[in-house]
Amino acid sequence: MEPDELARSMLGWYDRHRRVLPWRAPAGRTADPYHVWLSEIMLQQTTVVTVGPYFQELLRRWPTVADLAAADLDAVLHAWAGLGYYARARNLHKCARVVADGHGGRFPDNEQELRQLPGIGAYTAAAVAAIAFDRRATVLDGNVERVMARLFAVEEPLPASKEKLRALADTITPDRRPGDYAQAVMDLGATVCTPRKPKCPRCPWHDGCAARAAGIAESLPRKTPKAEKPTRRGTAFWLLNPEGAVLLRRRPESGLLGGMIEVPSGDWLERPAQSLAAASVQAPFAASWRLLPGLVRHTFTHFHLELQVAAARLGAGDGDGWMRADGIWVPVDRLSEHAVPTVMRKVVRHALGSIGVPE
Structure with a gap:
């Protein structure tokens, strides 16, 4: 033809x-x-x-x-x-x-x-x-x-x-x-x-x-086999203030999920999962962190991601330093009002599934 x-x-x-x-x-x-x-x-x-x-x-x-x-x-x-x-x-x-x-x-x-x-x-x-x-x-x-x-x-x-x-x-x-x-x-x-x-x-x-x-x-069409995706690992930090609001922050403008709102997390790197003590160095606030059971898994275009979730809740005895934390405090029932990407929605579900909705 x-x-x-x-x-x-x-x-x-x-x-x-x-x-x-x-x-x-x-x-x-x-x-x-x-x-x-x-x-x-x-x-x-x-x-x-x-x-x-x-x-x-x-x-x-x-x-x-x-x-x-x-x-x-x-x-x-x-x-x-x-x-x-x-x-x-x-x-x-x-x-x-x-x-x-x-x-x-x-x-x-x-x-x-x-x-x-x-x-x-x-x-x-x-x-x-x-x-x-x-x-x-x-x-x-x-x-x-x-x-x-x-x-x-x-x-x-x-x-x-x-x-x-x-x-x-x-x-x-x-x-x-x-x-x-x-x-x-x-x-x-x-x-x-x-x-x-x-x-x-x-x-x-x-x-x-x-x-x-x-x-x-x-x-057809034939395709060159893709290289196996690497797995990166990191830690997300679920921090509640004395009023029961969770800390969120904006990711850097450039890079993956640029400018999106996240549950604060450390670096995502190709390495074995870190101990809580090592991961806590990148925590957004000094607190009594504990690891929640299980992992949050998500796949991006070029890599798989595994996040462990560390949780903590601040009390009256922790002072008011949390008010100056880098980020915003959001009541759990208002998280849907923010531009939270899918991977962070998984973190939210994981945390709520493990420790429930704060009172």
């Missing part, structure tokens, strides 16, 4: 089978650039099913990019909690401010200018340019990589083959309806050309697919 024929058949398939998604404009209507950008940032390394409710809630709270730009960062981080990869939320807020303040509340309509905005890389710039502005742009996400690897029977493993797949995808990207075409290939990868048991008879590119003809479609 020739490139023009491939594009036409894909668009025809899309007109019949397009998915209905909260951020997708109805057929024949122009997509809102704000909706497209917001959804694409949220969909990075997150599934459509997971993103749907978050997208609708963010849009309810901040209907325009100007509204999002004017929002408090902590409110945005709190609304994002549970999606992970919190640097995306910080860049989302930063980008909204740049668009509102530097571009009059309008997103640039081309890839080059879009890539100058915070948090927008090659994929997102192409997606927004194509879907929101109908600019010819080659959109390459995981679904599109899989479709191209199979269509052209590319056996070189990812990520080394990424640029080759991008070049092949570019040969098919049409000048007419490039936004619909981009969404069509992504839909195809999500619903037909799936990682396991692809539904080849339902594919509009069935006759032109080299991998299907060779009987190797399900084995």
Whole structure:
């Protein structure tokens, strides 16, 4: 099949089978650039099913990019909690401010200018340019990589083959309806050309697919084996004041979970679990710490984490030095009001499960 024929058949398939998604404009209507950008940032390394409710809630709270730009960062981080990869939320807020303040509340309509905005890389710039502005742009996400690897029977493993797949995808990207075409290939990868048991008879590119003809479609794309994730260990400190409030603090702006609220914890390093005496050196306050039974486990993109939890409660005899502790004291029943990431929610559940809600 020739490139023009491939594009036409894909668009025809899309007109019949397009998915209905909260951020997708109805057929024949122009997509809102704000909706497209917001959804694409949220969909990075997150599934459509997971993103749907978050997208609708963010849009309810901040209907325009100007509204999002004017929002408090902590409110945005709190609304994002549970999606992970919190640097995306910080860049989302930063980008909204740049668009509102530097571009009059309008997103640039081309890839080059879009890539100058915070948090927008090659994929997102192409997606927004194509879907929101109908600019010819080659959109390459995981679904599109899989479709191209199979269509052209590319056996070189990812990520080394990424640029080759991008070049092949570019040969098919049409000048007419490039936004619909981009969404069509992504839909195809999500619903037909799936990682396991692809539904080849339902594919509009069935006759032109080299991998299907060779009987190797399900084995593509090949991927370079990932190195085993290391395990880091640390200690979280669950400290209650005489009033029963727990100490929280903000993590450094840069680095993992930057700017998020945490139950204070020490360094997370690849080492055996520390003794309580050694770990207490990094405690936020001098107290009679005790280790709670069990561990909190969480997995990030590049490592596993195991946290032991040390707990203490200050009494009237401990003086009022706790009032000057680095952080904020939050009643346990108001923890949900703060932007606490998933791993720290696990710490909270672990502590409450071990010692209960303070009186």
